[in-house]
Amino acid sequence: MVEIKNLSKYYGRNLAVKGISFDIQDHEILGFLGPNGAGKSTTMNMIAGYLPSSNGTVTINGFDITEQASEAKKCIGYLPEIPPVYPDMRVEEYLLFVAGLKGVPRAERKKQVQSSMQRLHIEDMHRRLIRNLSKGYKQRVGFAQALLGDPKILILDEPTVGLDPTQVMEVRNLILELKQDHSIIFSSHILAEVSAVCERVVIINKGEIIAIDTIDNLERNLTADTVLHLTAEGDKDKISRLLKDIQGVSSVSDIKELGENRCSYQIELKNESVRNEIISVLLNNQCSIVEMHLAQLNLEQVFLKLIQEKKKSSLEQLIDETKQDNPYHQED
Amino acid sequence: MFSLYKKEMQSYFFSPFAYVLIALFMLIFSFAFVTSIASIDSNVLKFSFPGIFYDNFFFFIFIIPILTMRSFADERRGNTEVLLLTSPLSVGKIVMAKFLAVLTVFAIMMLATLFFPIYICCIGKIMWSSLICAYLGFFLWGMVCIAIGMLLSSLTGNAIISAILGEIIMEGTLLVDQIGGSALVNAYPYLNSAISWISMQRRFVYFSQGMFRLEDLIFFLSATAVVICWNIIAIEKRRWSHS
Incomplete structure (x- = not known):
């Protein structure tokens, strides 16, 4: 289980993530939605332990990501936005390296690499140099890497980017299959994908959570x-x-x-x-x-509505503040 | 940690990179060797291996920044840094694994040059104490330079810039000795002693004379440790202020 409490991130003076809190239960797929630049990748990087947070805590299976980094990171499989692959390595060689890096015992490495290659349908590519693979295959190699070490929590940052429609379906099915023994955080800006895979979604905009609920509830409540x-x-x-x-x-x-x-x-x-x-x-x-x-709104309409409401309320807030700051302001 | 070390070694030896650098190192050493033999006085058939190192530091040290330039810069450029930093390995272990890999390549370079003393040994006499100390001294010096090169690679994030900066800084360490010998510095005994304390070339002179001083060993080891720690801190700092 993952618990995120009051997580904030400053880039210089710019507050990119503003004190967000949510949790991910065991065997749950949580969708992470937001427009570009909303703070999705920053939050995911903080959960995975790549970026330290400016404030707040991330607890993974009871281990704090900054205090007990090594134990916490053993429970995580992370696929960043750009798959972290070495172009000069062969697929199998790369996966064996990552298995070693994650501390998988030598005897089990080969078996785990084989099974993750099978799951992502890249067995035929095992001898190919990663630099010669297409974008979709690179993405799948990156995904296979996240599964090594049998982590309980998977953090997938836009895992279907660059895949063709059949591959997208395959990856979606794989995510649903993985749900049986993993908790998954899955970010995307393709709403159809999120509604097809996730039970619960977190909608984030400008570093703030604007909604956390099941898709059904969101659609119903906002309708x-x-x-x-x-x-x-x-x-x-x-x-x-x-x-x-x-x-x-x-x-x-x-x-x-x-x-x-x-x-x-x-x-x-x-x-x-x-x-x-x-x-x-x-x-x-x-x-x-x-x-x-x-009438019921679909997730796409819910998303737009939430973001528009947020914009409207922040505009109203700005107008109020301007009025307060300017004592000579006269109402028309 | 061993997995990362192994991967680094593979990245050097599964590409022409390490072979080209080792060949270049051997080429410089062979030229120096041939010129040393050619300049022997006709009546005393004697020349020194430490002298070869001493006279050609400028060229030897040139190779080290090229060896280290990719170590962290490539990880940053290829976004594979995320993979390392989200793995259960600590930053310290990541830096150490990479450092040991480069050090191994450097050691292999030096072992390759042993061909010349062994050849001389077959046809003449060799002062082993002086030779072993010279190799050890050069290895220790190289260790400090590797640590500096890796720090630059991590700080700049660009292989070419880190190599150029590395060349400048490493040639600068050679200049320290020249400055120490200048009349201006000699006029101030304290400054002179401070400069000679940090001059690595002067410390190498002791090694080349077959003298193994604990003080020099500690100097090289601690300088390496300081630069490695600096590298670890630099990486952590970048993570904290990432933008």
């Missing part, structure tokens, strides 16, 4: 859960008027014509309980309902 999508057959204006007359409906918008006599509507409700009333009103007026569902 304007009072927005209803309706497709119905009947006169557009009549339906629109009928809907607006129902108490509990605040607005009807985004009316699209889908075909002969069929339109879709977006209805904002004050509460969900008016759904039945909508159905009965429409049916009583000889309008047939084709489809009706509560």
Whole structure:
């Protein structure tokens, strides 16, 4: 298990990561999401022990990453953003070296290297010089390296970058397979990937956590859960008027014509309980309902919404601060 | 730690790098050897191996920064530093493994030049005490230079710049002796004694005369230790202030 408490990182005077805290349970895949420059890689580097934190602690299986670095690092397999491979080495030779570096006993090295090469489907490449491999293969060699030493925790910084769609699927399946005996932190800016693999996500922006939750919860909570999508057959204006007359409906918008006599509507409700009333009103007026569902945002929309909300609130904060700083400021 | 040492050795010997440098070292030594024999006085058939080292320090030391320039700079450039620093090895062990690998290559270079004394031994007489001490002295001097070269490679992060800076600093250590001998410095006895204390060339003179002084051994070992510690601190410092 990994515990991150109040982790901060200063680059000179610039605060890149601002006191973030979260944990990763055993056998869990945690997604780490954020736009470019949000502090994802810095945080991952701190968890892996490459960069020391300016403040806060990272505890890995009970070992502090700075105090008991060696024990903590033995529990970690790390794949950084750029795979750390030596171009002049052959694939198998490189993996044997990393196994030795991680303190795998000599007798087990060959076996572990073979099994990690099998998992990443790079056995055919074992004699090839790394410099001659394609980007995708280099990435897989980097991934294979992270699995050596059988670490309990895997930190994967954008592991599918540079892979073709089939390889992406393979890596996703591998991550799901690895979940059985590892805890995984997985960063990406491809949201579809995160929602396909992770149960829980941490969304980070400008060094701050803006949400930690399961994907389902995030999608549900942030959905304007009072927005209803309706497709119905009947006169557009009549339906629109009928809907607006129902108490509990605040607005009807985004009316699209889908075909002969069929339109879709977006209805904002004050509460969900008016759904039945909508159905009965429409049916009583000889309008047939084709489809009706509560609108739900996907992870991509959730992500954008969270980031936009954050931007808006920081802008408001800035305006407030400016007003306070300027006593001569007059409200218009 | 042994894995890293082995990998470093492979990176030197599985490429032409070490062979070219060893060949260059042998070439310089052979030239010096031939010129020493050619300049022997006709009636006294005598020349000194320590003298070869002493006269050609300028060229020998030239090779060391080239040997050390890649040690940390390549790791930084290729992003493989992350792999080493996130492994269970401590920074101290990483630096030591790399240092020992370069030192081994240097030792192999020196062993290659033993061909000449052994050849002389077959056809003439050799003063073994002086020869062994000269080799030991040169090895110790090389050890300090390797530590300095590695520090520069780690500080600059660029192989070419570290090699150029290394050449300047190492030739500078030779200049210390010249400065020590100047009239200006001789006028101040304290300054003179301070300079002669840090001059590695003067310490080598004792070795070349077949004198093994504990003081010199401690000087070279402690200078190496200080530079290695500096390197460890430099790497740690860079991690802390990484940007």
